[in-house]
Amino acid sequence: MTAIFREHQASVIPEERAAQTFKGRAGFESATFEDDAWFGAATFQSPVDLGPFVCAGRVSLAGAVFDGPMTLSCVARRVECRRTRWMSTAELRLRYTTVDFSHAVFEYPLTIAAEAAPFVLSDGRPVTEQALAGAPDETVRMASMRGVDAAHLVLADVDLSGCLFTGTVHLDQIRLEGACVFDTVPPAMHWRGWRPIRFTQRRTLAEEHHWRASRPGAVPGWNVAVFGAGRVGPLQLAPVYRALRKAFEDGKHEPGAADFYYGEMEMRRHADDIPRSERGLLTAYWALSGYGMRASRALAWRGAAMLVTIVLLMGLGLPKDASKQAATGTVPAGGGKVTLEIDKADPQNPTGERFTGERFEQALNVTLNSVVFRSADQDLTTSGTYIEMASRVTEPVLLGLAILAVRNRVKR
Structure with missing residues (x-):
């Protein structure tokens, strides 16, 4: 039998009444709430298996206490778990739902998971989801985790693109299973004055969107903060990115960890508490x-x-002509031993046509050898010697950074 709670019946525990205590079983299997379902401030002393049921509005567990194991299976537009307390293991299996989990308290493993298919009742019939026919999709979205100790929290197949993370404790110990989706940077290319701005795709936090959208000259595509989200900046976001990076590393998801490392470094670069020298180093590393x-x-x-090295070598570094060796000495008048001194003329600065095919080949040979710290055995002017030295320092470093970037993106 399916129970339907209409608007005047929708509050299981009316808000104006004192908190109730459930000592026995509470189920509500196959129930349908056409408005809100209010379980707020209730105490459940026995193991609880709520649902599967359907709620066209919100399911409020705000302030509720669950002393025993708890399972919630529901289809609802919103589930509010603000300051809810779980004293044992719990599992929330949801569809079509936005979850507010701020300041929830739990000391044992707790799982929030998106159910891929409609729930099935104990008699084998699927749960009717007609009450949420107008919902865009069955995605489960997290709205907030502020004030939560995430050491025992498992999230599976949930959308975290709008989740507020600042203030979450032990975020580095959270477990993310399946397809947990984060927001991304604005796509395409934008213009900031005369400068083109293009963001490389990466996972980002909703709060970084809010911060960037509030900055002067923000490009389109950053999401503005919703009412009540508060204001956070790079100082608050850097440790959040750091904790999520560690969580992804522990989960052996290195590409995801790389995105959060990038976000952490971005927040450090924009933070107000770092010295100018450190900001300069971070800016150079970023650029x-x-x-x-x-x-x-x-x-x-x-x-x-x-x-640049090739152009400078062709213009300044390669001598006018290949240096020639000259032998000088004195032949004794009566014959005898001859002593010769072999000297090599100093390279002469180039004159005339400098950008020729032959000089390009010579400059390219010097440049390619300098990348791997080899000498090209090519005569160079004084300027060319310094140009080659600079090339042998900078170009291998840039090659090493490219190799490091590839490794960071593909390692497991």
Whole structure:
């Protein structure tokens, strides 16, 4: 039998009444709530298996206490677990739901998972989801985890693109299973004044969106903060990115960890409490290789450095002509031993046509050898010697950054 609770019946525990205590079994299997279902401030002393049931509005567990194991299976637009307390293991299996989990308390493993298919009742019939026919999809979204100790929390197949994480404790110990989705940076290319701005795709937090959207000159695509989200900045976001990076590393998801490392470094670079020298180093690290995460950027800089080296060598570094050796000595008048001194003329600065095919080949040979710290055995002017020295320092570093970026993206 299916029970339908209409609007005047929807509050299982009316808000105006004192908190109730359930000492026996509470189920509500196959029930349908056409408005809200209110379980707020209730105490469940026995093991609880709520559902599967359907709620067209919100299911409020705010302030409720579960002394024993608890399972919630429901289809609802919103589930509110603010300051809910679980004293034993718990599992929330949901569909179509946005979950507010702020300041929830639990001391044992707790799982929040998205149910891929409609729930099935004990008699084998599927749960009717007609009450949520207008919902966009069956995705489960987390709205907030602020104030939660996530040491025992498992999230499976949930959407975290709008979740607020700042203030979460032990976030590095959270377990993310299945397809847990985060927000991404704005796509395509944008213009900030005369400068083109393009963001490489990576996972981002909703709070970084809010912070960037509030900055002057923000490009379109960053999501503004909703009412009540509060204001956080790089100082608060850097430790959140650091904790999530560690969680992904512990889960052997290195590409995901790389995205959160990038976010952590971005927040450090924009933070107000770092010295100017450190900000300069971080900015250079970002510009050259995206904090060791953008191989294409490092390779582009390396290609540009090689091109500049070739042009400078052709213009200034290669001598006018190949240096020739000259032997000088004195022949004794009466014959005898002859002593010769072999001297090599100093390279002469180039004159005339400098950008020729032959000089390009010579400059390219010097540049390619300098990348791997080899000498090209090519005579160079004084300027060319210093150009080659600079090339032998910078270009191998850029090549190393590119290799590091590739490794960080593909290792498991």
